Amino acid sequence: MAEKKVVTNQIGLSRSDYRGEVSTLCPGCGHNTISAQIITACYEMDIPPERIVKFSGIGCSSKSPTYFLSKSFGFNGLHGRMPSLALGGAFADRRMKVIGVSGDGDTASIGIGQFKHLIRRNLPMVYIIENNGVYGLTKGQFSATAEKGLELKNQGMNPFMPIDIVKEALVGNASFVARSFAGDPKQVRELLKAALSHNGTSVLDIISPCVSFNNREDTLHSYQWGRQHEAPLHDISYVPTRRAIILDEFEDGSFKEVTLHDGSVVVLKKLETDYDPTSKWQALKILEEGEREHYLITGLIYVNPTQPSLYDFLNLTDEPLNRISSHKLRPSKESLDQINQKML
Amino acid sequence: MKKELEAGQTSSKVVNDFCMTVCTVNGSGSATANTTLLRAMFHMGIPVTGKNIFPSNIKGLPTWFSIRVSKDGYLARVAHDDIIVQMNSTTFSEDLDYNVSGGVVFYADHIAVPIHRDDVIAYPMPVKDLIKEADIPRNLRDYMENMVYVGVVSQMLGIDLDTVHQVLLDQFKHKPSVAESNFTMVKLAADWARDNLEKKDRYWVEPMPPLDEYIMTDGNTAGALGAIYGGFQFCGWYPITPATSLAESLNIFAPKLRQDPENGKNTFAVVQAEDELASIGMAIGAGWAGIRSMTSTSGPGISLMTEYMSLAYYAEVPLVLWDVQRVGPSTGLPTRTSQGDLNLTYFLGHGDTNQIVLIPSTVNECFKFGWQAFEIAEKYQTPVIILSDLDLGMNLWMTKKFDYPDQPINRGKILWEEDLENFGRDWGRYLDVDGDGIPYRTLMGNEHPKAPYFTRGTGHDEYGNYSEAPDVWVRVMDRIKMKIENAREQLPKPEYRNLEGARIGLIGMGSTEPALLEAQDKLEILGVKCDYMRIRALPFSKEVGEFIEAHEVNFVAELNRDGQLHQILSIDYCHLTEKMVSIAYMDGLPMTAELVVDAVMEKEG
Numbered sequence: 001m002a003e004k005k006v007v008t009n010q011i012g013l014s015r016s017d018y019r020g021e022v023s024t025l026c027p028g029c030g031h032n033t034i035s036a037q038i039i040t041a042c043y044e045m046d047i048p049p050e051r052i053v054k055f056s057g058i059g060c061s062s063k064s065p066t067y068f069l070s071k072s073f074g075f076n077g078l079h080g081r082m083p084s085l086a087l088g089g090a091f092a093d094r095r096m097k098v099i100g101v102s103g104d105g106d107t108a109s110i111g112i113g114q115f116k117h118l119i120r121r122n123l124p125m126v127y128i129i130e131n132n133g134v135y136g137l138t139k140g141q142f143s144a145t146a147e148k149g150l151e152l153k154n155q156g157m158n159p160f161m162p163i164d165i166v167k168e169a170l171v172g173n174a175s176f177v178a179r180s181f182a183g184d185p186k187q188v189r190e191l192l193k194a195a196l197s198h199n200g201t202s203v204l205d206i207i208s209p210c211v212s213f214n215n216r217e218d219t220l221h222s223y224q225w226g227r228q229h230e231a232p233l234h235d236i237s238y239v240p241t242r243r244a245i246i247l248d249e250f251e252d253g254s255f256k257e258v259t260l261h262d263g264s265v266v267v268l269k270k271l272e273t274d275y276d277p278t279s280k281w282q283a284l285k286i287l288e289e290g291e292r293e294h295y296l297i298t299g300l301i302y303v304n305p306t307q308p309s310l311y312d313f314l315n316l317t318d319e320p321l322n323r324i325s326s327h328k329l330r331p332s333k334e335s336l337d338q339i340n341q342k343m344l
Numbered sequence: 345m346k347k348e349l350e351a352g353q354t355s356s357k358v359v360n361d362f363c364m365t366v367c368t369v370n371g372s373g374s375a376t377a378n379t380t381l382l383r384a385m386f387h388m389g390i391p392v393t394g395k396n397i398f399p400s401n402i403k404g405l406p407t408w409f410s411i412r413v414s415k416d417g418y419l420a421r422v423a424h425d426d427i428i429v430q431m432n433s434t435t436f437s438e439d440l441d442y443n444v445s446g447g448v449v450f451y452a453d454h455i456a457v458p459i460h461r462d463d464v465i466a467y468p469m470p471v472k473d474l475i476k477e478a479d480i481p482r483n484l485r486d487y488m489e490n491m492v493y494v495g496v497v498s499q500m501l502g503i504d505l506d507t508v509h510q511v512l513l514d515q516f517k518h519k520p521s522v523a524e525s526n527f528t529m530v531k532l533a534a535d536w537a538r539d540n541l542e543k544k545d546r547y548w549v550e551p552m553p554p555l556d557e558y559i560m561t562d563g564n565t566a567g568a569l570g571a572i573y574g575g576f577q578f579c580g581w582y583p584i585t586p587a588t589s590l591a592e593s594l595n596i597f598a599p600k601l602r603q604d605p606e607n608g609k610n611t612f613a614v615v616q617a618e619d620e621l622a623s624i625g626m627a628i629g630a631g632w633a634g635i636r637s638m639t640s641t642s643g644p645g646i647s648l649m650t651e652y653m654s655l656a657y658y659a660e661v662p663l664v665l666w667d668v669q670r671v672g673p674s675t676g677l678p679t680r681t682s683q684g685d686l687n688l689t690y691f692l693g694h695g696d697t698n699q700i701v702l703i704p705s706t707v708n709e710c711f712k713f714g715w716q717a718f719e720i721a722e723k724y725q726t727p728v729i730i731l732s733d734l735d736l737g738m739n740l741w742m743t744k745k746f747d748y749p750d751q752p753i754n755r756g757k758i759l760w761e762e763d764l765e766n767f768g769r770d771w772g773r774y775l776d777v778d779g780d781g782i783p784y785r786t787l788m789g790n791e792h793p794k795a796p797y798f799t800r801g802t803g804h805d806e807y808g809n810y811s812e813a814p815d816v817w818v819r820v821m822d823r824i825k826m827k828i829e830n831a832r833e834q835l836p837k838p839e840y841r842n843l844e845g846a847r848i849g850l851i852g853m854g855s856t857e858p859a860l861l862e863a864q865d866k867l868e869i870l871g872v873k874c875d876y877m878r879i880r881a882l883p884f885s886k887e888v889g890e891f892i893e894a895h896e897v898n899f900v901a902e903l904n905r906d907g908q909l910h911q912i913l914s915i916d917y918c919h920l921t922e923k924m925v926s927i928a929y930m931d932g933l934p935m936t937a938e939l940v941v942d943a944v945m946e947k948e949g
Contacts, residue, residue, distance in 0.1 A: 050791045054798075055629075066798060066810065073788040075632055076800040077625065078651055084580070084617065084625025085632075091578055091613050092633030093789035114625070117618040310615075315599075317609035321577050322634035322787050323760075324604075326753035328611055329575030329636070331601040333748045339569065339597075340745040343559035344383065344514070 010046040018043045020068040030182030030208030030223075031061055031130045035068040037185050038099065038128075041192040042069065045240065053089060053096045057082040057111060060137055061103030061130035061208070069099075080111025083118035086125055087310075093320035094311060097196055098125035105135050108144035108163045115165075119174040121310040122200040126192065129165050129203070130182075132210035133221035140213035147220045152213065164291075165205045166301060170283055175200035175307035177283070178300050181226045182208040187298060190266075193238035194300065199261030200309050207296065226296055233275040233286070233299035234268035241265070260305050268300060277303050359548045360390050360415035362426035366493065367439045369432050371403030376515060376526075377490035378409040379740060383511045384503050385413060386560050386742060389552035393419040393858075394740045395934060400585070400678045406435045415552065419742065420859035421934040426547060427501075429493045431471075433457055440464070448545045450496055452489070465545045469496050470536070478532050480525060488529045495533025500541060501549045505534055559745050563710040563736040563855075567640075567666055568593030569746065570714015572601050572612075575753050576664075577635035579614045580626030582645065585678050586734035587668035590640040591616075620645035624652040624665070631656070631663035632799060634758065634787030636718050640666035643685050644675065646692065653727055654693025655801040660774070660783070660824065662721035662728075662756070669733040671932050680932030681734035683854055686908040689729045690882050696821060698828050700724065701882040702836060703731045705857040707743035709880075710736065715749050716836070722756035724782060724831050726824075733903075735934045736855040757784040761792040772807035773797040774820060781827030828883065835881035838888055846873035848948065849895035851924075853879045853902065853909055855934065860901055862937035863944070870941070872948050874899075879909065884916055892920045897947070901927040901940050 006014050018039040023032050042052060054074035056062035062082070065074045077085040086100050107115050107129050118127065133146040140152055144163045151157045169177045176198045178191045188206060195202030209215045209223045217224035234256070241263040254270040258277065268277065276282055283302040290297035317324070366381075368374040375396075382394045393412050399405035412422060425442045430451040432439075437457060443449060445463040453468040471492045480488050498508055509527050516523035567590050571579070576598075581591035594614050602612050617623035623639045630637035641649065646667050656663060669685045671677035692699050702717055704710045713730050721728040759767060764786065771794060774783050783806075786795040797808035804820065805811040841861065852860040857878055864876050877891045892898050892913070900910040907926030914921045927943040929935070 048791075050789070050793075050796065053633075053788050071793065071796050073790075073796045074798040075629070076798065076802065077628075078655060078801065081621060081625045081652065084622040085629040087615070088578060088580060088626035088629025088631070088637065089633040089788060091630055092635045092787070096789060113618055114622055117622065121615075314613050315608075315610045316613060317604045317607060317611055319604070320789055321611065321613075322789060324577075324611055326575060326755065328604055329577070329602075330573055330749065330753055335601055336573065336746055336748050340559055343561045343745075344387065 009043055011048060013043070013049075015039065015043050017071060018049060018069055020070045021066050023064070023067040025060055025064065025067070026212050028211040029060070030132065030206070030210070031064045032067070033182040033185055034128065034130055034188060034206055034208055035064050037189040037192055038068045041189050041196065045193055045196060047097055047196070051096055052099060054099050054101065055082045055086040055089065056101040057103070057106035059103040059106045059135070061101055062106060064130070065101050080106050080109065081114055082106070082111070083114035083127070087118065087121070087123050090123060090125060092322040094316070095320065100125055100127045102127065102129050104129060104131040104133060104143045104145040104165065108165055112163070112168070116168065116172045119169055119172050119201045119203060122175050122307055123310045124199050124201070126195040126202045126204065129205045130208040131165065131205055131221065132208050132214055133219070134210050134214035136210050136213060150219055164287070166203070167284065167287060169203040169205070170280060170302055174203050174302070175304045176202035177302040178203065179205045179207070179298050181230050181296060181298055182206055183223050183226050184230060184232070184298065187232060187236060190236045190238045191300060194236070194260065194266045197238070197260040197262045197264040198303070198305065200307055220296070229294060229296045231290060231295035231297055232271060233277070233297060233301070234271055236300060237267045237269070239265045239267055258300070258303055258305060266300060266303075275299070277301060356546060357548055358426070358546045359550050360413055360552065362547050363410060363412050363422045363424065364427035364429065364497075365408050365410045365425045365439070365442070366429040367406065367408055367432045367435055368490070370399055370401050370405045370407040372431070372490065373487040374407070374409065374431070374490045376487070377494050378411070380494055380508060380511050380515065381497065381503065382411055382740060383560060384498070384507045385411075385549060386555065387507045387511060388504055388549065389554045390549065391415065391417040391419065391555070391742060393742055395421055395735065396739060397933070398679050406432050413549065418858060418862045418937070420862050421936050423936050423938060429497060430455065431489070431493065446546065448547060450493060450500070467496070467500065467541055469493060469533070474529070474533055474536060478529050480529065484525060488526070491526050491529035492533040495530040496537040496541075498530065499534035499537040500543060501547055503549050504551070505531065555742065557744055558742050560740055560742050561707055562589070562738055562740055563704070563707045563732050564590040564668065564738060565593045566707045566710035566743070566746070567714045567730070567732065567737070569597060570711040571638055571664070571718075572598050573749055574715025574718040575636050576638050576718065577612045578627065578630035578637045579639060580617045580623040580630070581614070581639050582617050582620050582623045582641065584642045584645050586670055586738045587640045587642045587645070587666060589738065590666055590668060620648035621652070624649035627663045627665070628652055628656050628661050631721070632659070632661045636722070637662070638664040638666070640668065642668050642670045643672040643688070646685060646688060650692055651694070653699070654695060654697055656727045657693050657697045657699065658695075658824070659799050659801055660725040662725050664717040664721055665727055665729045667729055667731050668737040669731060671930070677932045679734070681855070681903065681934055682930060682932065683731070683733060683856070683903040684908070684930065685731060686904070687911065689731060690912060692729070698825070698883065699727055699729050700828065700831060700835065701729045701731055703853045703880055704736065705854055705878055705880070707736065707741045708746060711746045713836070719751070719754055720831070720835065723754065724827055725756065725785060726828065731854060733855050757782055759784050759786050759790070759795070761790060761795070764790070764792045764795055774804065774808060774823075775806040776823050781823050781830055832883050833885050835885065837885055838880060838891065839878045840876060842875040843868060843873045846875040847896045848872065848874045848944070849891055849898035850874040850876045850940070851879065851891070851898050851900045851909070851913075852876070856901060856903060859935040859937045860940060863940035866937055866941045867944055870945065870949070872944060874944070882912065884913075888913070889917050889920070892917055892923055895923065898924050899927050899940070899944055900924055901935070903930055903935055904928055905930045
């Protein structure tokens with residue numbers, strides 16, 4: 001019997017090197033699709049798993065980091081408080097790619113403060129919100145992103161206006177804001193790649209249907225509604241630098257390019273209308289229109305590749321802080337003698 | 345509060361032994377004047393301490409600065425004043441009631457409040473006139489008013505003016521002209537006092553042998569310096585009185601002390617968080633990822649940090665948490681001192697938790713615990729809480745010079761790529777390989793294929809895998825308990841001052857030490873001999889129980905309402921509860937020796 005050839009990426013790893021444990025989420029859960037796309041994106045980008053670190057909060061979404069990248073370090077923290085955990089952790093070795101996974105319950109309620117402050121500081125990391133409008137682990141209560149008028153079993157009707165995570169990110173001066181849909185895995189994947197190349201906080205709000213508690217065909221966070229109402233702003237492709245030649249494959253010049261910090265390029269092929277993802281004003285406008293016309297706007301909504309990150313404001317040594325030898329961490333005895341001299 | 349004078353005392357000279365309180369208005373810039381007096385006497389070799397009793401206010405409310413001068417080296421608060429310097433008309437009468445009979449009041453003569461005591465000696469100070477005479481730039485006048493009392497008081501008590509001059513030059517190191525303007529005012533006021541006031545009181549300051557082994561600073565500065573010499577690499581923090589100046593001191597000192605000599609870049613980061621929920625999250629993230637991590641806060645912040653501290657205990661994340669205590673419950677008295685967070689911090693977290701707590705007593709010890717805490721946290725892979733308080737953290741203390749750390753930095757059981765390759769035994773993040781309850785940890789960035797693991801606050805087995813199995817839960821929790829139990833004898837041991845033949849024990853902790861040592865002396869004079877033990881860490885080492893056992897009765901003195909140290913001692917040593925008596929008191933002010941003496945004498949006198 002002939003040996004089956006294992007397909008590998010440029011660094012000699014197979015897809016299975018990026019896998020995680022078997023998911024314990026419900027079959028059909030949008031979160032599983034997102035986990036699969038994280039695996040694919042990292043595999044296709046040739047990122048060594050040991051250079052990735054995963055953080056999450058509490059909820060179904062936050063369980064998912066166990067289900068991808070078993071060869072990466074990870075930390076499942078507290079409800080809504082993944083951002084602070086990730087921020088502290090990221091300082092130890094700034095070479096790491098940081099992936100944070102949160103949900104709408106995690107981010108849009110207790111976590112809204114940490115979410116806003118993370119993007120304000122623009123810590124380089126990918127912040128994924130697996131958004132299904134409902135609390136899954138506690139069996140089906142409304143989350144803060146549930147649309148007004150949504151009816152759920154045993155919960156009645158939601159009378160409140162929802163929090164729109166993408167709008168919160170935009171007005172919070174996030175440097176990378178995207179919305180996607182778990183039913184559109186290709187777009188999720190390409191956005192993930194772009195997010196992983198961005199030098200700042202990349203917010204990915206991904207509508208990720210909850211098949212157990214909020215998937216009725218006429219509701220905003222369902223598969224069917226999403227499939228019928230998704231209005232991508234563009235056809236997005238991520239092009240790593242070394243394959244820049246791929247640009248030729250596009251036909252007629254009807255695309256926009258955004259060059260990211262690491263030299264990679266996001267190619268946005270025009271669909272129905274022109275959309276400029278560097279205009280915050282246009283971003284807010286199109287979101288309002290989408291809401292009014294009942295479309296699910298997806299794609300790279302806003303990006304500013306040159307916004308300074310938190311690290312730019314600190315005169316930090318390049319050496320990973322957690323590998324610095326102890327002798328560099330303790331000042332000399334002479335320096336303490338001088339301090340003692342001054343304290344009179 | 346008034347103390348009756350004993351016959352004949354009025355005429356006898358009292359040298360280097362009094363308490364002077366300066367009464368001013370918050371925001372009037374009196375801090376410089378007060379520390380000038382304090383430091384000048386310290387430079388004259390006189391043991392001295394300063395306590396600022398201040399309101400939660402930026403400007404306008406009354407504030408008091410008490411200077412205790414003690415030839416015997418007693419640095420505790422006293423409840424009365426021998427000398428009052430009065431610059432605030434609104435508190436004039438009330439403050440005067442704290443004056444001892446035969447005491448002194450220096451008052452700004454524009455305060456038009458009648459002096460209702462005829463048993464104190466009053467000296468007017470023509471503050472406004474002297475300011476006019478001094479021809480001082482208008483923008484400096486308000487501050488200069490305070491220099492008038494520096495001059496008058498120095499002249500009348502015998503504080504050396506050259507020393508005052510030198511102290512001003514030190515304080516305004518980078519603005520010598522400001523120092524000179526201030527001194528001009530001081531000198532003018534001193535000359536006026538010399539020519540116009542007749543010394544009628546008994547208080548004098550005289551030089552003593554130099555205090556060469558001592559420095560003068562506050563506990564928050566010392567704690568920050570300790571952290572810097574302990575190799576701190578990350579601090580996430582949020583402003584709160586009285587802890588703010590600790591993190592701010594990191595920002596002052598670390599950039600000078602902690603740059604990589606090879607490239608001039610920082611080997612640390614300080615991040616001001618959005619709140620304490622975030623500052624503890626940042627500190628835990630950093631501690632987990634393998635950098636020496638800390639945060640600082642006070643009671644309300646501790647409450648907010650509780651959930652994450654529970655995770656840090658169970659997920660075994662090292663970090664250092666400073667609690668500079670203020671008065672609770674609730675917002676309480678945010679600018680007053682207390683030892684009210686002992687129970688909270690020792691058991692901090694939901695579920696079965698038990699944290700390591702260090703309790704410094706002196707500014708010098710704030711420095712020492714500042715670096716030692718990192719050693720303990722990383723050795724045991726658990727949070728270490730340092731319980732300071734407002735009195736220790738924010739007030740100026742005379743303290744022993746900082747000692748350079750006497751042990752090298754030890755990061756504990758960390759495995760990098762090579763270590764893991766050569767480990768030779770089975771490795772799991774929570775596997776107890778050595779039988780001491782302390783597992784080995786790998787750090788983010790370790791490229792060895794076996795290194796990565798997933799950390800969680802949910803149930804996990806020895807390899808970090810999710811587990812809800814009852815036996816796994818018991819095993820992991822029992823091991824963590826064993827780990828903390830093993831720390832008991834390794835943490836800072838109690839310190840003692842024993843007297844021959846004492847049958848009574850006096851037990852305290854933290855910043856009440858000066859009051860307890862003074863009380864011990866006073867009690868001895870009254871014929872009640874006590875041994876003194878200061879507890880420096882929780883959980884207790886065996887010596888604590890031995891001390892209690894060895895004494896017929898033990899008074900446990902602390903600054904809180906419920907006697908929290910007494911409560912924890914009663915849990916650990918329930919068979920000795922009959923030997924323990926609680927002296928617990930909480931009004932927001934530092935402890936006095938009198939309080940302890942009275943409480944002991946009530947039982948033993």
